[in-house]
Amino acid sequence: MKNEYDVLIAGTGVAGLYAALNFDPEVRVLVLSKKEVGICNSMLAQGGVAAVVDKTNDDYRLHIADTLIAGGYKNDLRSLEILVNEGPEDVLRLIKEMGVEFDRDETMNISMTLEGGHSRRRILHHKDSTGREITEKLLAAARSKPNIKILEYAHLATLTRSGGGFWAGVLVNGEFQYISCSYCILCTGGIGRVYAYTTNSATATGDGITLAYELGARIKNLRLIQFHPTAFAAAQGRERFLISEAVRGEGALLLNCHGERFMHRYDERGELAPRDVVSRSIMLETARTGSDKFYLDITGRGEDFIRNRFPMIYKRCLEEGVDITRKYIPVFPCQHYLMGGIDVNVYGDTTVDRLYAAGECSHTGVHGRNRLASNSLLEALVFARRCTYDISRRMRHEESGVDGPPPAPPAGSRQLPKGYRTAIRSIMQKAWFVIPDYEAVREGIVQAKEILEDLRNGDYAVTSDYLEAKSLATICTIILNEVLENQGKEDLLD
Ligand SMILES: Cc1cc2nc3c(=O)[nH]c(=O)nc-3n(C[C@H](O)[C@H](O)[C@H](O)COP(=O)(O)OP(=O)(O)OC[C@H]3O[C@@H](n4cnc5c(N)ncnc54)[C@H](O)[C@@H]3O)c2cc1C
Structure with a gap:
């Protein structure tokens, strides 16, 4: 059976949109946004994007060294070299091809700013709303392409591997439907909403990581969370x-x-x-x-x-x-930010066949133990593009098409009781906030497990609220178990 789409991308942040734009015009791409397109972490990014575009005053080796220092030398060196070497070209493409405007000085040179941990002024910025400028320009470019369809209020709820592709269960304006696709790229962003207090947007509930986990993908370093000081x-x-x-x-x-x-x-x-x-x-x-x-x-x-x-x-x-x-x-x-995520190789490929991930939901290893400021927009650009290389290569020689009809749609009917999401948030805030509290971690694991079991077995109707509660409980369980396993090790700074 021919699939409806060649590629389904979950997420309309910088990673999802840049991936969509990097496919050739004949590739049929569907991009899902859980809520309206403007609600995502990319729109909130203020400081800018780090890249060595000024080679007179800066050097790739310095950017790598700064990132290694911030990351406690736990970074994946191969991914980091790719990030720093290829990133400037992606940033320049934003200017040349998408019309992104970065601040310039009186001589019209791009004006770079400095951020914590950087040894050079290498942060390109658009005043203090860089993420909005980039995302809006990417969105406009994506909307002008006939091969890219963007669906708002489309919540990716289930993902089932079938033959040469996936059946994706999507709540479109609250109605469940199945869509078939040959490849899937998860660009669903971070997990901030698992905490009581976060800088993250309302969409950051770890859905992509949960879906990948349920499919058996390797999830890595979810305990490595950045708490922004200010x-x-x-x-x-x-x-x-x-x-x-x-x-x-x-x-x-x-x-x-x-x-x-x-x-x-x-x-x-x-x-x-x-x-x-x-x-x-x-x-x-x-x-x-x-x-x-x-x-x-x-x-x-x-x-x-x-x-x-x-x-x-x-x-x-x-x-x-x-x-x-x-x-x-x-x-x-x-x-503020998640360093870990769905483990991917340097082409964004996960451990599940045909499943890719990019942006904040992925773990490329570039950040190590702690992300250097303004490296995440760069990571989203570089590795989203690299996903498209691998998928395009595979499309040339792989047969695609799901096997037979989709699974039965979810049948639950009970309404979700109030309070599950709040309960998870208070568990996380108590157990692992800047300095871990191991007693609260142990208690939290037991409580989160009970909540998760009820959500899985409670015959609940599949709504966005239910799906987000399940994601938060899953993410909380993975994080706290990792924290406990790593007790006493240096990467938790306890
Ligand atoms: C306040 C703030 C300031 C920041 N400042 C900077 C900065 O200056 N420089 C920098 O490099 N980084 C910064 N960051 C981090 C950076 O913005 C993010 O890491 C990056 O934008 C993530 O992009 P993304 O595309 O992976 O995810 P997002 O931009 O968060 O996009 C996620 C998308 O996934 C969709 N989605 C989620 N779940 C589902 C689902 N189940 N079904 C369908 N769609 C779904 C959402 O609707 C959304 O469209 C900042 C972050 C915040 C919160």
């Missing part, structure tokens, strides 16, 4: 607004409850130490002072600079009642 410390709300690393890069000072700088107590790199070090220092300083009040002070850069360089951060903080040109910004760490 999210806006709002009084309420789950999604925390990020105060970009670039604010420290441009000279902001990090202060404790007494208004004193303290980073030098913990690391000689001060405010520009890598994120894990700064987050951990904040937790240690909390214990030392007994206060969880921390601030960023950028007032020294003056009003004109701040309003021009950080217009979005300025506006968002003002909405929260803080004029950052005059006042300190209240900050505290929160969940």
